Amino acid sequence: MTPMTDNPFRTAEHVVGSYFTDRADEVDMVVRAMTGRGRLLVYGPRRMGKSSILAVSAVRVRSGGGVVIHxxxxxxxxxxxxxxxLLAAVSxxxxxxxxLVEWARTLSPVVTLGFDELGNPRxxxxxxxxxxxxxxxxxxxERVLDRVESVSAxxxxxxxxxxxxxxRLSELGGEGAEWLLRNRMQENRATSFVCAGSKESLIQAMLQPKRAxxxxxxxxxxxxxxxxxxARWIDERLTGSGVRARGVGAALxxxxxxxxxxxxxxxRTLxxxxxxxxxxxxxxxxTAIAEIVRNDDTGLRRTWEYLTPLQQRLLRAVAAGAVELHAQETRQRFELGPSSSVTTALDALTGRSILVREAGSTRFENPFFREWVRRETG
Ligand SMILES: Nc1ncnc2c1ncn2[C@@H]1O[C@H](COP(=O)(O)OP(=O)(O)OP(=O)(O)O)[C@@H](O)[C@H]1O
Ligand SMILES: [Mg+2]
Known part of the structure; x- marks a missing residue:
């Protein structure tokens, strides 16, 4: 028997419509920037929903007649x-x-006009x-950005x-590219710019004094x-699609x-x-968590294998719920050696975004990796 409805949860890529919930204030702020010639930076940790907020805002602005180049x-x-x-987004x-013909003519010979896989102009x-x-x-x-600007005028x-x-602009083109973008944004007041990013340390660096x-x-x-x-939304979506649930969202x-x-x-898996x-x-x-951990086993195992034994033992400690990682008792129990080694291993693991430190506590960036480590420890 096949289920009566589609899965009410979607992952991978941004979500819009009924797959999107909450974030009313954030969407309002982005829409205001989009319609008001703003220069807005949307930032934060990975996979919290930045791109979805941008997508939902863009839907709103487009429905009001705005043009969004994403x-x-x-x-x-x-x-x-x-x-x-950018050219693809313009297309x-x-x-x-x-x-588009005019675009191609102006930016010729570097820019050409062809067709994408679906036969649309590109x-x-x-x-x-x-x-x-x-x-x-x-x-x-610069020429491409200027052309967007000239159209918007x-x-x-x-x-x-x-x-x-x-x-990415900074990673690919260094500070020169940062200044280029900033100058284009400054020069053309008619276009709204919304930038988003999830590499927080890199973004913080780009915002420092003397940087663009x-x-x-x-x-x-x-x-x-x-x-x-x-939690409430998950229960409602489950119930609305024929799965009776109470407290399941909260547990997840x-x-x-x-x-x-x-x-x-x-x-979604559940x-x-x-x-x-x-x-x-x-x-x-x-059961759902177990299935995800099983499905991700190959990738998680590979991540694990690239770590040093000390880093592996440190992850075991974090997965087991240890809070005071430098405490003598923790170091003894998980064979972590001197406090200075713990510091080095912690720096390496946070540097690779396997662990994140927040408000004095340390946790796995990926909760399914934490579960994998727990399971492997038995
Ligand atoms: N407002 C929301 N309502 C429901 N689900 C959401 C919402 N925001 C994000 N999600 C879920 O999280 C996933 C990731 O969202 P999104 O791609 O918007 O995040 P992101 O912060 O841009 O991530 P990344 O750091 O990878 O760019 C979505 O595919 C969806 O499953
Ligand atoms: Mg994103």
Whole structure:
């Protein structure tokens, strides 16, 4: 028998519509920046829901006639690719289709007009005239950004450039690229810019005095969703799709929170398991977590194997719930050696984002890795 409805939870990629909940204040703030020629930076830890907030805001702005050019720079591997992603985002803006020829003509020969896999027009950086060298790459990026600006000056409705994972620009092009973007943003007041990023240390560095974005942005920090809200929403979504549940959301948040994606991923897995019987309880939560840990075994095991034995023992301590990692009792129990070694191992593990330190306590970044370590310890 197949389940009656679709899974009410979605993961991977941003979510919109009924798959999205809460964040009303955040969406309001982003929409205000988008429609008001703002310069907004949306930042915070990974997988809390930044991109979803941007996506829901963009839906709202588009429905009001605004044009949103959304480029995700997460996997761009060069400045040319950054320019290429912007061009792809421009190509996706329906009302501009008639103007793409003009774009290609103006930016020729570097930029060409072709078609994507679906047969839609797609501006891109041509292979033959591809710019080489930092200066030529920056010049291209500047021209593309300027072109968005020049178009926006002629529009009465807002034109918004969204750069998700914008810190890639800095990783790829250094401070030169940071200044380029800042100057383009400053020069053109007609376009709204919303930048987002999750590499907090990198972003904090970009905001320091003497760096390009010092005191430049209005800022929106996206943290964890209110646990009680998320818990209630999960129960409602389960019940609404035919799975009777009470307290399941709360149990999920408690076990795998606070990161939004982890909780929603566990809920999604749980729904697949519970849809047939039409009910879910505390055991279902544990079964769902066990399934995720099993599915992720290959990747988690590989992460584990790359660690030193001391780092592995330290992870065991954290997974077992040890709080005072430097305390003599903890070091003895988990064979961690002198306090200085604990410090070195902690730095290495936080540097690789396996552990995160928050308000004096240390936890796994990935709750399913914590569960994996617990299970392996027996
Ligand atoms: N407001 C929300 N309502 C319901 N689910 C959400 C919400 N926000 C995020 N999620 C869940 O978390 C997942 C990750 O969200 P999103 O990609 O927006 O986060 P992010 O902070 O941009 O992550 P990354 O750091 O990987 O860029 C989504 O696929 C969805 O499962
Ligand atoms: Mg994101």
């Amino acid at each position: 480029a995700d720079l997460a996997t761009a591997a060069s400045l040319v690719e950054v320019a290429d992603r 996706a803006v329906e009302p501009w289709h008639g103007r 501006l891109g950086v041509g292979l033959e005239a591809r710019p080489r060298g930092g200066e030529a790459e920056r010049a291209l990026l 002629r529009e009465s409705s807002p034109v918004v450039v969204v750069l998700d994972e914008f810190q 974005f010092y005191a430049f942005f209005e800022k929106l920090h996206v943290g964890a969703m209110a646990p009680a809200h998320l 948040v408690e076990r795998v929170g606070p990161r939004t994606q982890d909780v929603v991923q566990a809920a 729904w697949f398991q519970a849809a047939l019987s039409g009910r879910a309880d505390g055991d279902a939560v544990e």
